[in-house]
Amino acid sequence: QVQLVESGGGVFQPGGSLRLSCAASGFIFSNYGMHWVRQAPGKGLEWVAFIRYDGSNSYYADSAKARFSISRDNSKNTVSLQIYGLRPEDTAVYYCAKDRLAAPPGLLDSWGPGTLLTVSS
Amino acid sequence: EIQMTQSPSSVSASVGDRVTITCQASQDITNYLIWYQQKPGKAPKFLIYDASNLETGVPSRFSGSGSGTDFTLTISSLQPEDIATYYCQQYDNLPLTFGGGTKVEIK
Numbered sequence: 115q116v117q118l119v120e121s122g123g124g125v126f127q128p129g130g131s132l133r134l135s136c137a138a139s140g141f142i143f144s145n146y147g148m149h150w151v152r153q154a155p156g157k158g159l160e161w162v163a164f165i166r167y168d169g170s171n172s173y174y175a176d177s178a179k180a181r182f183s184i185s186r187d188n189s190k191n192t193v194s195l196q197i198y199g200l201r202p203e204d205t206a207v208y209y210c211a212k213d214r215l216a217a218p219p220g221l222l223d224s225w226g227p228g229t230l231l232t233v234s235s
Numbered sequence: 236e237i238q239m240t241q242s243p244s245s246v247s248a249s250v251g252d253r254v255t256i257t258c259q260a261s262q263d264i265t266n267y268l269i270w271y272q273q274k275p276g277k278a279p280k281f282l283i284y285d286a287s288n289l290e291t292g293v294p295s296r297f298s299g300s301g302s303g304t305d306f307t308l309t310i311s312s313l314q315p316e317d318i319a320t321y322y323c324q325q326y327d328n329l330p331l332t333f334g335g336g337t338k339v340e341i342k
Contacts, residue, residue: 149331158322158335159336160333161324161330161333164331175330176236176330209278209279214284218326219326220269220325220329220331221269221284221326222269222279222281223290225278225279225281226278227277227278228278
């Protein structure tokens, strides 16, 4: 069955950078778009970024456009989220999620357990 | 950006009660509406897509309805395992946007 496992979270200082990764298995990874969604402690869900199945296009929330970069490696079945210039407000659980459809994107049918990023000095 | 407004923010009901949650979009999203269930400390679980289609394996006491801008999630007979926060999400347009969530508790 579909399995998604995020990694790379932890405690980081403001201004730093990090790369979150998501390892996928149980489906043909190169056929599906992938998303990152975050959830600040005690808050709701916020979509962050999407990358098409072949990596040809990526899309970002306004809050992520300047400092986030999504990428994928279809040979390794992984999707990544690079975050630059970390801010305390980036503190959240970051989930990767698989998209069921080619279009329109956004039917997130499988989610990983999430990785917690804490930005604090 | 399409705004999604959910209500109520929390609901307390007895086992066996009917629970209704509403979600309103700021513009017409046809039926591109998903409902998720999230239990504490867990990832969201995909329940309903295209406003009214039940995902495989989801109990039939869950149902969704609506189109355009107004949508409803109904739990016909609340069970203890349904205690969770429920979110709607539109996928008519990027950026994807979620409702603020409805916390369902047992009275």
